[in-house]
Structures are given as C-alpha cells and as structure tokens.
Amino acid sequence: MTALDLGRIGIGTMGLSPGVYGDVTDADAIDVIRRALDAGVRLVDTADAYGGGGENEKLVGKAISDRRDDAVLATKFGYVGPDQGRRVEIGYRMKLFVDGSPEHVAAAIDASLRRIGADHIDLWYLHFPDPEVPIEETVGAMAEQVTAGKVGHLGLSNVDASQLRAAADVHPIAAVQGEYSLWSRDAERELLPACRELGTRFVAWGPLGSGFLADSRFLAGDVPEVPRTDFRSRNPRFAPENLSANADRFAPLRTLAAGTGRSTAQLALAWLVARGVVSIPGTRDPNHLAENLAAARLALSEAELAEIDTLFPAGVAAGGVFKEA
Secondary structure (H helix, E strand, C coil): CCCCCCCCECEECHHHCCCCCCCCCHHHHHHHHHHHHHCCCCEEECCCCCCCCCHHHHHHHHHHCCCHHHCEEEEEECEECCCCCEEEECCCCCEEEECCCHHHHHHHHHHHHHHHCCCCEEEEEECCCCCCCCHHHHHHHHHHHHHCCCEEEEEEECCCHHHHHHHHCCCCCCEEEEECECCECHHHCCHHHHHHHHCCEEEEECCCCCCHHHCHHHHCCCCCCCCCCCHHHHCHHHCHHHHHHHHHHHHHHHHHHHHHCCCHHHHHHHHHHHCCCEECCCCCCHHHHHHHHHHHHCCCCHHHHHHHHHHCCCCCCCCCCCCCC
C-alpha cells in the first residue's frame, strides 16, 4: 500500500452545498474546486451526507471528472435516516443517526462511487462510529472494500484515541479527521498523540473555527448576527453572548496578523502546518482560496508559535464544542 500524498492544505467541500453557509450555485462551487486543483491542492474532501442525498458527492464528481488523477478523493459514509440508524449526540442541536453495520458499509461504497462517477475512492472515512456496532466490525467490513479495489486507504472521523487504536488493530488507518483549530484544541490531549504513535495523519476540519478566525468582522468586535440559514447558527460558539466574548478573546490574533503582514486565516492555518496537521478549510471565494493556500508556504518562527500558543491556549473559546463519540 503506497502512502497518501495529502499535501498540507486541502479543500473541504461541505460549504459548497446550499444550506450550510447560505446559497451557492453549482457553477461557482465547481469553479472553486477546479481552482484549488489548479493551485496544486491534492486533498478534496466530501461526504455522502453533505448536501443531502449525496448531492455534494455529485458536485465533486463533476468538478474532478476530467482530472481524477489530480485529486486525492476523500469521502465519508455512515449518516443515515432515523428509520435505519442509531441516534448519536454531536452537539449543534442536531439529531443524527448512523449505521456502521457491514451491510451498510457495502451499500455505501457503491452508492458513493455511482454518485461521484469514479471507480475508486482514495481515502474512505467512517463519518461517525456507530454506538451499537463495534468499530472493529465496521472497519473489517471497510477493509473488504480495499481488497475489492474500490478503496485505497481507510480513515476515521470523529473518533477518540481508544477507538482509533481498536480500529488500527484490524486495518491500517491512514487518516483521522476531527475538529482542530486555535479555538478547538481538545485533540491535543489524546487523539493527536495516538495518531503520531500509529503513523496516522490527522486531518483538521474546522481549521478556521467555521470561519470565525478568518472573518475580520468577528475579530474586530463588529459581531454580526448569524442567520438561521447558516449552519453556524446551531453552534454555541456563535450564539450572540459567546460571539462577543470570543471577539474579545481572539482580538490579539488580528493584532498579531497585522504586525506580520499576514491574514488571521493564514496565521491559523500556518500554525496547523507547523504542527504537522493537514487542514481542509472550505471557501466559496476564489480570493479566500488563494489566501488560504498561501499559508502552506508560510514558515512561522519558534517565537511566533510560542506567542500564538500563549495567547490562545486550549479552552480559551467561549461556548461548547463539537461532541466526539
């Protein structure tokens, strides 16, 4: 099995479906993905749950249809309807149901391949562990799809360190995806050390705090109200009282960026690069895309990294976090 070249910064596509951060056209979404590939991005991340009914996978499939070899294609499976799966609590005031049974594993890979229009997935994640199916059983079924040639590498999303170790006893886990950023550092306690121990890459979703760390309005204290059509309205950290507190607590990031000629987004992403983490920021703006990708080339000094760690220690953000398994 060859190692996956994930690069340092990929592109997350969840926000390229309507109903996440507002409306977006398919044409604009496809354009952003293609621009990312043009700029040398390798990792393109989607999921069968994004957009509802696999619509995001279809979108990604259109975007990479004539340049499949340019992309490391990653998708996830496991979220299902309430009539099929088991309920999991993840925060964000959402009711989600999952199915990690071997039967669903086999059906999910074929469905994703049809929607994307591909003959294989480079990196296939379990989106969330099933509370009633041992993770070893789910991963064993996923490994059968590697043997069948439909999947190149296996990944896990939103797991803890013990679940990662149990899964790795069944099959090598190439990547673990979880929330990680300057305002969400819980992964540092156990999950990141486990990844290093096992040689598993860590892929950070939400590397810009769902846009908070990149939005000058938030960081300047000019806190806008998040509309109900925006996914972030479900996030406790974007509740009005917490937004105001977080604007104060993260204002030094804006000052630090201004003093170095970099954007706040670039500092936040370069901090992750320095930690050996792959990040998958999402954007619908070509200018923001270019700004994000430039962070892969920024080398923060030891003094800068130490200052950032001092200013934004674990737990500094106000409000709850995404709930892991």
